[in-house]
Amino acid sequence: MARLEGKVAIVTGAGSGMGRATAKLYAQEGAKVVLAEFNEASMNETLQDIQAAGGTAVAIRTDVSKEADVEAMIQKAVSEYGKLDILANVAGIFDNMTSVENTSNELFERVMGVNLNGQFYACRSAIKVFNTQETGGTIVNVASVAGYLGARGGAAYTMSKHAAIGLVKNIASFYGRENGKIRANVIAPGSIATGMTPNFADLDPLGAATFGDLGPFNGGEAEDIAQTALFLGSDESKFINGEVITVDGAWTAR
Numbered sequence: 193m194a195r196l197e198g199k200v201a202i203v204t205g206a207g208s209g210m211g212r213a214t215a216k217l218y219a220q221e222g223a224k225v226v227l228a229e230f231n232e233a234s235m236n237e238t239l240q241d242i243q244a245a246g247g248t249a250v251a252i253r254t255d256v257s258k259e260a261d262v263e264a265m266i267q268k269a270v271s272e273y274g275k276l277d278i279l280a281n282v283a284g285i286f287d288n289m290t291s292v293e294n295t296s297n298e299l300f301e302r303v304m305g306v307n308l309n310g311q312f313y314a315c316r317s318a319i320k321v322f323n324t325q326e327t328g329g330t331i332v333n334v335a336s337v338a339g340y341l342g343a344r345g346g347a348a349y350t351m352s353k354h355a356a357i358g359l360v361k362n363i364a365s366f367y368g369r370e371n372g373k374i375r376a377n378v379i380a381p382g383s384i385a386t387g388m389t390p391n392f393a394d395l396d397p398l399g400a401a402t403f404g405d406l407g408p409f410n411g412g413e414a415e416d417i418a419q420t421a422l423f424l425g426s427d428e429s430k431f432i433n434g435e436v437i438t439v440d441g442a443w444t445a446r
Contacts, residue, residue, distance in 0.1 A: 194222030195426045200273040202226045202265060204256050204314065205283030207234030209386030210334060212241075213418035214280055219247030221422060223278065226269045228254035230283075256283050256310025257302075266317040275325060278425040279318040280332045281311045282417075290346035290396040300348045307352035308359075315363060319374060328373030332424045333360050334417065335378050337444050340436070343402050344382075353380075357436055364434025375433045377424045382440025383411045412441055 201218045205211030207229035219225045219242040227242075227249055229235035235251050242249040252268045254261045269276045285306045287299060311333055322329030338344035339353035360378040367374035420439050423429055438444060 194220075195422060195428070196278070197222035199223045199277040199425075200226070200269055200275050201278035201280060201425065202228060202269050202276065202314075202318075203280045203282055204228045204254065204265075204310065206238050206251075207231045208238075209282075210381070210384060210414045210417040210421075211280075211282035212238045213414035214282055214421045215249070216242055216245070216247075217415070217418040217422050218278070218280070218425065219249055220245065221426075223248075223425075224273050225249040226265065226272065227251040228256070228265045228283070230255050256281075256314065257305030259313045262310065262313040263317055266314070266321060270321060276318060276321045276329060277327065278330050278332065279314055280334075280421055280425060281314055282334045282421070283310060284334060284336075287346040287349040288395050289398075289402070290348065291398045292347040294396055294398075295347045303348035304352050307349065308355050311356055312359060315359065315376070319363070319367065322367075322374050328370075328375075330425055331360070331363060331374075331376035332421050333376070333378045334421070335360075335380050335436070337380050337382050337438060337440050339378070339380055341444065346396060360436075361434050368433040372430060372433055375430070377429070377432055377435045377437065379417060379420050379424070380436050380438045380440070381412065381417050382438070382443040384414060384417060385411050386414055412439065 201223040203215040206215040206227035215225050232253050239251045254265045287303050335356040336353040338350045339357040360376045363376040
């Protein structure tokens with residue numbers, strides 16, 4: 193039997209990169225998937241890929257930084273499929289390693305809006321649904337190794353990822369007490385080949401110098417994150433709650 197057979201999942205950022213890879217793998221493993229994405233064209237490409245492969249999915253254009261959009265996304269899953277089992281918060285944006293002194297209010301608010309506020313809105317809304325279900329539900333958030341280190345992103349990005357890890361640990365400790373009915377875990381990717389992969393020509397000078405001092409690292413693929421999200425979304429990880437799973441090819445082990 194497929195590993196997510198009978199489950200309903202939402203994947204944010206489903207139009208590209210890690211989000212697309214996760215959505216396609218979830219559908220391949222039997223889940224009915226709600227694709228949430230700001231870019232409608234790329235979202236529809238993912239939808240077509242899933243349907244062409246025989247999977248089940250619907251799509252809803254979503255700006256995760258807007259609470260109303262996130263609420264509509266959650267309700268889309270419930271109205272379309274009658275329940276929600278997995279929330280995978282994959283959507284995220286980078287800040288080009290921008291230092292504190294060069295971080296504008298606009299950049300700060302945009303990064304925090306997508307990377308943190310969006311995850312908070314989605315988790316809050318999903319938990320309300322999970323609490324009505326005998327089977328509860330599972331949250332899989334994507335953060336970054338920048339969530340526990342200081343030099344893998346700029347000021348806003350680093351702050352957002354530290355907070356994202358704290359959010360998951362809080363959810364797990366508060367809601368996991370009822371026999372793990374609600375689980376929340378977070379993936380911390382290292383450098384992954386997606387549209388967010390840093391281009392040194394575009395980086396803040398101080399950030400570029402700091403990033404360049406970190407030494408060589410192994411770049412992963414979006415599918416590496418998707419496989420981890422599959423494990424955390426499946427019943428195979430039913431006793432894992434509140435954990436940070438680092439997926440970085442030993443970049444932070446050196």
